[in-house]
Structure formats: structure tokens, C-alpha cells
Amino acid sequence: MSVEFDAVLAAAARIEGHVHRTPVLTCATLDRMAGASLFFKCENLQKVGAFKMRGAANAVLSLSPADAERGVATHSSGNHAQALACAARARGIPATIVMPSTAPEVKRAAVAGYGAAIVTCEPTLAAREAALREVVARTGATFIPPYDDDRIIAGQGTAALELADQAPGLDWVLCPVGGGGLLAGTAIAAQALLPGVRVVGAEPEGADDTARSLACGRRLPAENPRSVCDGLLTSVGERNFVVIQRRVHAIWTVSDDAVVAAMRLLFERMKLVVEPSGAIGLAAAFAHAGDLAGARVGIILSGGNVDLGRLPWPVAARES
Amino acid sequence: MSVEFDAVLAAAARIEGHVHRTPVLTCATLDRMAGASLFFKCENLQKVGAFKMRGAANAVLSLSPADAERGVATHSSGNHAQALACAARARGIPATIVMPSTAPEVKRAAVAGYGAAIVTCEPTLAAREAALREVVARTGATFIPPYDDDRIIAGQGTAALELADQAPGLDWVLCPVGGGGLLAGTAIAAQALLPGVRVVGAEPEGADDTARSLACGRRLPAENPRSVCDGLLTSVGERNFVVIQRRVHAIWTVSDDAVVAAMRLLFERMKLVVEPSGAIGLAAAFAHAGDLAGARVGIILSGGNVDLGRLPWPVAARES
Numbered sequence: 001m002s003v004e005f006d007a008v009l010a011a012a013a014r015i016e017g018h019v020h021r022t023p024v025l026t027c028a029t030l031d032r033m034a035g036a037s038l039f040f041k042c043e044n045l046q047k048v049g050a051f052k053m054r055g056a057a058n059a060v061l062s063l064s065p066a067d068a069e070r071g072v073a074t075h076s077s078g079n080h081a082q083a084l085a086c087a088a089r090a091r092g093i094p095a096t097i098v099m100p101s102t103a104p105e106v107k108r109a110a111v112a113g114y115g116a117a118i119v120t121c122e123p124t125l126a127a128r129e130a131a132l133r134e135v136v137a138r139t140g141a142t143f144i145p146p147y148d149d150d151r152i153i154a155g156q157g158t159a160a161l162e163l164a165d166q167a168p169g170l171d172w173v174l175c176p177v178g179g180g181g182l183l184a185g186t187a188i189a190a191q192a193l194l195p196g197v198r199v200v201g202a203e204p205e206g207a208d209d210t211a212r213s214l215a216c217g218r219r220l221p222a223e224n225p226r227s228v229c230d231g232l233l234t235s236v237g238e239r240n241f242v243v244i245q246r247r248v249h250a251i252w253t254v255s256d257d258a259v260v261a262a263m264r265l266l267f268e269r270m271k272l273v274v275e276p277s278g279a280i281g282l283a284a285a286f287a288h289a290g291d292l293a294g295a296r297v298g299i300i301l302s303g304g305n306v307d308l309g310r311l312p313w314p315v316a317a318r319e320s
Numbered sequence: 321m322s323v324e325f326d327a328v329l330a331a332a333a334r335i336e337g338h339v340h341r342t343p344v345l346t347c348a349t350l351d352r353m354a355g356a357s358l359f360f361k362c363e364n365l366q367k368v369g370a371f372k373m374r375g376a377a378n379a380v381l382s383l384s385p386a387d388a389e390r391g392v393a394t395h396s397s398g399n400h401a402q403a404l405a406c407a408a409r410a411r412g413i414p415a416t417i418v419m420p421s422t423a424p425e426v427k428r429a430a431v432a433g434y435g436a437a438i439v440t441c442e443p444t445l446a447a448r449e450a451a452l453r454e455v456v457a458r459t460g461a462t463f464i465p466p467y468d469d470d471r472i473i474a475g476q477g478t479a480a481l482e483l484a485d486q487a488p489g490l491d492w493v494l495c496p497v498g499g500g501g502l503l504a505g506t507a508i509a510a511q512a513l514l515p516g517v518r519v520v521g522a523e524p525e526g527a528d529d530t531a532r533s534l535a536c537g538r539r540l541p542a543e544n545p546r547s548v549c550d551g552l553l554t555s556v557g558e559r560n561f562v563v564i565q566r567r568v569h570a571i572w573t574v575s576d577d578a579v580v581a582a583m584r585l586l587f588e589r590m591k592l593v594v595e596p597s598g599a600i601g602l603a604a605a606f607a608h609a610g611d612l613a614g615a616r617v618g619i620i621l622s623g624g625n626v627d628l629g630r631l632p633w634p635v636a637a638r639e640s
Contacts, residue, residue: 020346023345264628311628
């Protein structure tokens with residue numbers, strides 16, 4: 001046990017009732033294809049459609065009443081923005097989300113739908129950070145970062161905490177890695193609960209900064225990352241990297257084609273809507289079937305926020 | 321309690337371990353839209369992607385060893401064919417499926433993938449029945465009908481048996497109706513376990529033979545049924561109609577547009593792949609929001625077997 005794992009346990013107690021205990025599903029066909037027993041932790045079925053709800057809820061519920069009253073803020077155009085907006089609404093406090101002017105209308109609408117205020121800025125990191133500083137100075141809101149934060153890491157770790165209970169005796173846990181909040185939390189929880197478990201990060205070939213960083217022993221930024229996994233383009237965070245270096249068995253990189261094939265299998269065989277970033281764990285399992293032969297493998301399906309008017313395979317509209 | 325409900329309990333004991341205990345999921349956004357508390361029984365996450373696995377498993381496991389040895393047979397191009405093939409393989413006995421020459425290749429492949437023999441016939445009911453008689457005469461196989469059968473009705477009822485345990489105190493249960501196996505089984509189980517519950521069948525406007533049959537007190541066949549709900553085009557069965565007449569509160573008919581809208585909401589908000597026939601319960605809940613206001617409503621999502629290369633809304637392929 002560790003201080004870090006205590007934080008995961010505390011997060012679980014704090015967010016109970018605020019997040020779904022998502023199901024763990026299995027599929028005989030995918031087991032046969034992989035040559036292993038696969039246990040899918042369905043965070044695509046989590047509130048707001050992604051594990052991000054766990055960390056955001058933990059951060060928002062950790063605030064003192066005085067801090068909470070002044071609200072929370074972040075800059076994000078992804079699942080963290082929706083998760084923070086949703087968690088703030090549940091506590092009845094204001095949330096302000098800084099979004100670039102290029103963010104798709106559907107994402108702005110989702111954030112606004114959770115009652116958050118949106119501040120639009122130019123699509124550069126400098127403009128986002130300046131806009132966020134202005135919001136914090138004006139409102140006194142607490143900045144909740146998307147991944148490089150102990151409260152976020154502990155919150156994301158609660159998915160693996162549940163997984164270890166729902167699918168005992170796992171030999172491996174495969175988990176997507178972008179900023180590293182989910183992977184760090186997963187490694188902490190899995191190692192505390194599953195003796196001998198190997199936790200692996202699954203990363204797109206075109207955004208492999210975590211793999212390169214581990215190989216050279218220090219954090220390297222992602223350079224022009226390109227991948228169908230739009231949730232995994234960020235560079236691994238500082239705190240996240242420290243945990244990952246110490247606890248993660250390996251990073252397995254996967255091609256976009258393999259990710260899309262895995263995503264389609266999850267739709268077809270498991271009837272689950274999973275976004276590319278969420279399907280990468282299954283793609284990694286197929287690519288490393290030799291390592292996993294006969295083992296019990298947990299796979300975290302991290303999210304399901306796909307634009308259903310735009311899928312990465314050809315679709316004909318059926319006349320109705 | 322009734323003899324019929326005893327058969328559901330017996331089916332549950334018989335098929336345990338052969339089918340998934342599917343999760344019941346909830347969605348705050350859909351609750352807000354419907355003005356009620358909705359509990360979704362996810363039979364799209366059942367083996368072979370549909371509740372049909374329950375009835376088929378019950379029928380196959382009910383056979384005496386001598387009968388089982390000679391195998392099972394049916395005519396179907398839908399989910400029942402896959403379910404029977406899968407259940408037969410699990411017991412290690414032969415299955416023969418009579419399929420019309422017009423059946424899509426993807427459905428033939430799925431049945432063959434479960435190890436069943438396929439007999440192809442002309443796409444008429446007479447040809448199907450003749451082919452089936454020939455198979456039964458030649459092999460001694462037992463014919464397992466898709467819905468008009470007590471073992472099938474009892475097996476399908478196990479979904480509602482689980483639902484009543486997973487979501488206590490339901491006021492309503494909404495369930496698709498085609499041949500009526502699922503609706504009959506659901507009504508038997510729900511009435512035995514949920515005092516005062518109202519069980520409603522959801523039927524496409526373009527295939528409303530059950531609604532018309534109930535209205536005039538005798539079974540009327542479907543005439544040129546047309547609907548996006550390809551699983552609900554069959555006429556209600558004889559045994560099924562007797563149960564439905566006695567136990568079902570009402571049949572609510574729904575337009576195809578409403579079904580497609582509900583299906584897309586299930587993809588988008590609940591991250592579930594549901595076929596049109598499976599989404600009709602949610603469409604019926606929206607159409608009858610006045611009746612359901614504030615109530616606890618169980619909705620059976622009956623299946624998820626959608627051709628993902630063909631969806632009932634416009635989809636652009638995303639360049640990867």
C-alpha cells in the first residue's frame with residue numbers, strides 16, 4: 001500500500017454516487033481472436049461518456065466549501081471539459097471552460113448543456129493559458145488541469161479499483177496513454193490490488209511521446225502528433241510520467257489502422273460505441289497476442305465520444 | 321405465481337452460465353428528456369447480440385440426451401438462427417438452419433461461424449417449411465421455432481426476471497413486439513415480481529398486427545409489413561397472443577422516424593449499439609411521456625445486430 005493508493009481509495013469514497021460503477025463485459029469471439037481472456041472495463045458507459053468524469057468529480061468534491069463557491073475553470077476542448085462542467089453542476093458551483101475558436105460546435109454545445117460558461121480564445125496554447133489566467137483572476141475559480149494533477153490521477157485510478165474487484169486475478173491491464181492521468185491512476189490501483197500484474201500503456205504510433213520518453217529516461221514532448229486517436233495527442237504530464245516510469249511494465253505503440261479495426265470490432269461484436277482512443281487497448285492486445293497468450297487481461301475502454309455523423313469506415317445511409 | 325412463471329424460473333436455472341446476465345444502465349440525459357426514470361436492460365450486450373440467446377439456450381438445454389444427440393433445426397435469417405447455432409454448439413450438438421437464398425452474406429457467415437449447417441432454399445414460406453421438413457425427416461432433429469413455443473417464451477422471460485432484481489419497483493416495462501416471444505415472457509415474469517406493473521408492447525406503425533389483433537380480439541396477420549425494425553415484421557404467434565391478451569396493458573405503435581431518432585440517441589448518449597427493433601421501447605417512452613411522467617420505467621433494448629456499413633442516418637467516412 002502507498003500514499004498514492006490511499007488517495008485512490010479516498011477518491012472512490014468521495015465520488016461514489018456521483019459516477020457510474022461501469023460494467024465489465026466479456027466476449028467469447030474476441031477472446032478466441034486474442035487467445036486470451038479479455039475483461040473490458042466500459043468507461044465509455046461512464047457519465048459524459050468517458051473516464052474523465054472520475055478525476056473531475058474527485059477534484060471538484062475535494063474543494064473546500066469556500067473554494068468551491070468561487071467555482072472551477074480549465075482549458076480543454078475534449079472530454080475533460082464536459083466532465084468538469086458536469087461535476088461542477090452536480091455540486092452546484094460555477095464552471096468556466098476556455099475553448100479555442102476552432103472547437104467543434106457539438107463540443108461547445110455539450111459543455112454549455114452542462115451549464116458551464118464558455119470563454120472562446122485563439123487556438124494557441126499561449127492564448128488558452130492567458131484566457132484561463134484572466135478567468136481565474138476575475139472569478140477566483142480553482143484551475144482543474146486535465147491530467148497533471150494528483151486529484152485527477154487518484155480519481156482516474158478508481159476505474160482500475162473497480163476492475164480488480166469485478167474481474168479478479170488479472171495478469172495484465174492495458175490502458176490508453178495520452179497525458180497519462182488514466183495510466184498513472186490505473187498503475188497505482190492495479191499494483192496495490194493485483195499481485196504480479198503488469199500494467200501496459202497503449203499509445204498511437206503517431207503520438208508516441210510516452211514510449212520515447214520512457215526509453216530515454218526523461219520527458220520528451222510530442223512533436224506534430226498525428227493519430228485517429230484525438231484524445232491521445234497530448235504529451236505525458238510531469239506527475240504522470242514519474243508514476244509511469246516507476247510502475248508501468250511497458251508502452252505498446254499501435255498503428256491507426258489497427259485502432260480503427262479494433263474500434264469496429266467493439267461496435268460489431270460487443271455492441272459498444274467506443275472512440276478510437278478508447279479502442280487502442282484492444283488493438284494493443286491483438287498486436288501483442290504472443291505476450292498475452294492464455295492470460296487474464298483487463299482492458300480499459302476509456303471513452304465513447306464519437307461523432308456519429310463521421311465514422312472511420314465507409315457507411316452508406318440506409319433508406320428508411 | 322403461475323405455471324408459466326415456474327417455467328421462467330426453471331429456464332433461468334437451466335441457462336445460467338450459458339447466457340450473460342446483462343447490465344441495466346441508466347442515463348441522466350434521457351431521464352430528463354423523457355421526464356421519467358428509465359432503466360435499460362441491455363440485451364444488445366447478450367451473447368449473439370440479442371435476447372434470442374435466452375430462448376434458444378433454454379430450448380436446447382431442455383432436450384433429452386437422446387433428442388439432443390439428433391440435433392436441432394429451424395428456419396430463420398435473423399437473430400434466432402445465430403442464437404440456435406450458438407446454443408447448439410455450446411451443448412456440442414448439431415444445428416441445421418434453413419435460410420432463404422436472399423439472406424445477406426453477413427448473416428450466413430455469422431451462422432456458419434457458430435458451426436451450424438446451412439440449407440439454402442427459395443425465399444418463400446412454403447419453400448422454407450418444405451426444406452425444414454426435409455431436414456427433420458433426414459436427421460431426426462428437433463424443430464425449435466423462433467417464438468411460438470413455450471420453451472422459447474420461458475427463456476425470453478428471464479431478461480425481465482433479471483431486470484426486476486436489478487431495478488426494483490418498476491411501474492412500467494416497455495418491450496418490443498414482433499412474434500411476441502419476448503413480450504409474452506416479459507409479461508409473465510414482470511407480473512409475478514412487480515406488483516401493479518404495467519407491461520406495454522412497442523410495435524412499428526408499419527407492422528402493427530399485434531395492436532390490431534388486440535383491438536379486435538383475435539389474431540390478424542401482418543399484411544405487407546414495412547418498417548426499419550426488420551426484427552419486428554413477423555406476425556404475433558398463437559401461444560404468444562394468448563399470453564399478451566391476458567397480461568399486457570397496451571400496445572403502443574411508433575413511427576420509423578421516431579425509432580431511428582431513439583436509436584441514434586442510444587448510440588450518442590448511452591454509447592450503445594442498438595438495432596432499430598431494439599430501440600423501439602425508448603421511442604415508445606418518448607411518444608407516451610405523459611403516461612410515464614415521474615414513473616420508474618424498464619425498457620428492454622432487445623438487440624444490437626446492425627450492419628455498421630449501413631446506418632439509418634447520414635455518415636461521412638472520416639479520413640484516417
